[in-house]
Every structure is written in C-alpha cells, then in structure tokens.
Amino acid sequence: MYYHLILTEFCHRKCTYCYEKSMNPQEFEIKNDNLQFDESAPTKSEVTVKQLDAFLKKDDVLIFYGGEPLIEIPKMQEIMDFFGDKIQYRMQTNGLLLDRLPYKYLKQIRKILISIDGNKKRTDHNRGIGNYDRVLKNIKKIREEGYTGELVARMTIAREFPDVYNSVRSIIRLVNKGLFDSVHWQIDAGFYKADFEEVNFTKFIEQYNTSITRLMKWWITQMKKGKIYKLYPFIGISESVLRQEKTSMRCGAGHTGFAITTNGMISACPVTNAVKTFYAGNVNEASESIKPMTVQGDCLQCSYLDLCGGRCLYQNYARLWPKMGNALICQSVKHLIDAVKKKQPLLQALIDKKMISLKDFSYEKYFGPEIIP
Numbered sequence: 001m002y003y004h005l006i007l008t009e010f011c012h013r014k015c016t017y018c019y020e021k022s023m024n025p026q027e028f029e030i031k032n033d034n035l036q037f038d039e040s041a042p043t044k045s046e047v048t049v050k051q052l053d054a055f056l057k058k059d060d061v062l063i064f065y066g067g068e069p070l071i072e073i074p075k076m077q078e079i080m081d082f083f084g085d086k087i088q089y090r091m092q093t094n095g096l097l098l099d100r101l102p103y104k105y106l107k108q109i110r111k112i113l114i115s116i117d118g119n120k121k122r123t124d125h126n127r128g129i130g131n132y133d134r135v136l137k138n139i140k141k142i143r144e145e146g147y148t149g150e151l152v153a154r155m156t157i158a159r160e161f162p163d164v165y166n167s168v169r170s171i172i173r174l175v176n177k178g179l180f181d182s183v184h185w186q187i188d189a190g191f192y193k194a195d196f197e198e199v200n201f202t203k204f205i206e207q208y209n210t211s212i213t214r215l216m217k218w219w220i221t222q223m224k225k226g227k228i229y230k231l232y233p234f235i236g237i238s239e240s241v242l243r244q245e246k247t248s249m250r251c252g253a254g255h256t257g258f259a260i261t262t263n264g265m266i267s268a269c270p271v272t273n274a275v276k277t278f279y280a281g282n283v284n285e286a287s288e289s290i291k292p293m294t295v296q297g298d299c300l301q302c303s304y305l306d307l308c309g310g311r312c313l314y315q316n317y318a319r320l321w322p323k324m325g326n327a328l329i330c331q332s333v334k335h336l337i338d339a340v341k342k343k344q345p346l347l348q349a350l351i352d353k354k355m356i357s358l359k360d361f362s363y364e365k366y367f368g369p370e371i372i373p
C-alpha cells in the first residue's frame, strides 16, 4: 500500500494556485455541505514512530508529504533510522530545502516529485522570484552527490499558461541534462470553489487541448526515433490502452493510496488532511480495516470511466465547481484519452517492429503522479 504521511500543513512558499487561493476569504465563507472538516487536526504530525510501526507492513511505501515535508527533516530522519529498508520511501516537495537533507537519508528516498512549472518565467510567476534557480541548484547538487533515484518534474498548469507543450518542452531540456527523469502535470481546476470563471476557463481548455495535441505529436515523433520520454499522463493512459486494461482512480486514492493525517486518521487522499469526509480508518487500527472509497455521480455513467478512473476523488466528492466547470474539465480528460487512443495503432506498430517495447510504458503506479491531469 501507498501512504502519504502528512508531516506538516506548513509550507514556506505562497504559490498563486495554492496559498493565494486557499487564503481567499470566499473559500472560508462559502459553506460546502459536501465536506465535513475536522477542527481537531493539528497542523503538524503527531503520529509517532511506534504507531507507524504497528500500522505499516513490510514493503509498504511511505510518501513524505506536506505542506512542505522538508520542514520536518528531524521527523523524516527518525522514521528512516527506525524502519531502514523495511519500507520504501518517496517524497513530494517544492525542492527548496532539498540541500538540507543529509545525503545518507536522501538516497533512501528513491523517487521524488519536485514542483516546477516549466521555464524560469512561468515557475517564478507561480511560485515566487528565485524559486526556479534555487530548485535547479539543489537538483544539481544532489545529482553531483550521486543521487540516482527518479526525479519527477511535477508541474501545475495554471490558468495564465495553458501552453502545456512549451512548459513540458522546457522541462525536457532539463531531462536531457540528466536533472529530471520524468514529467507530470495537473491542471489547476476544480480544487477551489471561488476560482471558476466560465469564459476564461472555456478559453483555457480550448488552448490547453490544442497544446496537448501538439505535445502528443512531438512525443510520437521522438518515439519514432527510439526515445520515449516519460510524460506520465501519456505513459499511463497509453499503457492501459495497449494492454486493454481498465483502471480505477489513477492516483490510487481510496483503494491503494491513502494519507496518514496529522492526527493519525487514514484519509483517502493526501490533500484531505482534516477533512472528515475522506476519513477511511485510523493508524491505530489494522490496515485491513481501512474502508475503500470509490467515485460517485456522473462518472459512473461516463463512457470514459474505464480509462479515466474518475480523475480526482477529492473533486468528485467535494463538487466545488458548478456542473459546467466540471464538464469543461472532463472535456480536457476526454481530449487527452482520445489523443492517446488515436495513436494506438501507431504505438502497436512501433512495438511490433521492436522499435519500442510495451515495457517502456510500465511505471510504478500510485507513488505520486496522478496520471489524469
């Protein structure tokens, strides 16, 4: 099983799509009957190593998560000192404090998602001046120290920059330099109640979809040259299409991936610390007693469900956006799935000619990249 351990709710950055939106007074004022909050959850994890020891099983995967997990380095070290290689470690971080974690610990975390939104201009616009340079400096440092684990560029495609093609291509330059290994993105949509504007978001989706088509064309061109770039949304959907496999929620939320909240509750998704609606168990009980959670509502009638999985369990339950907003998000999901399906014969032909292999599309599911943006 995959468990995001929410070490802290604090983050030292004030990113436009996270901090600014969550601090919008409207988010507090608007009552949402779909979400029940847990006022008692502390901002910092109170879960002890002893509790984790009783709860986790050998080979479980623990994903250090926040807020910003690297604010809690002593706790991370305590956990890794105690468990050693009995469990596996992953992390999702903004990358700014990566240089502070001693290499002895860092090398045990075999996959790390690092927030970066494309080139310096886009990243610093979203995440603050100097962010891009500092993150790259830290990545260079850990690579020089010998870090060989997977570094995933975790992009947020914000409303101002629908051009996913150019954002990904900027990251690909870093992949080619050996700084990152793979790319994942999620569109900033459906996570806050007060940020939906029909006209702007309709335009965003049109531009984003056009850009996806362009990116897919480029990705296939590279593949014909024998190079498969690990763009998680493309890889994940392609694998399902090629293997003719159905998926459940692709991020793992509610079935294979859960979060251990700051007060020791087991929650169906890592962004739901202190949201009772997603509580599925308790760290003091056996993991077998965790209650699974599945998508509901319109997704159940959708012909894309087997490949989409429902995009996001949080969005599906919280229903923060109006129907029209959700329909526009789904337009982007359907466009992406159709773009992959259209290329299936070509992908199969390349496999048959042994130019690429089906194995090239295999990836570790549920450690972080949500696949459906």
Ligand code: SF4
Residues within 6 Å of the ligand: 298, 299, 300, 302, 303, 304, 305, 308, 309, 310, 311, 312, 329, 330, 333, 334
């Ligand atoms: S495309 Fe939309 S409605 Fe269909 S399964 Fe995905 S999220 Fe649900």
Ligand code: SF4
Residues within 6 Å of the ligand: 251, 252, 253, 269, 270, 271, 311, 312, 313, 314, 315, 370
């Ligand atoms: S996609 Fe949604 S449900 Fe899955 S981890 Fe992200 S926020 Fe949670």
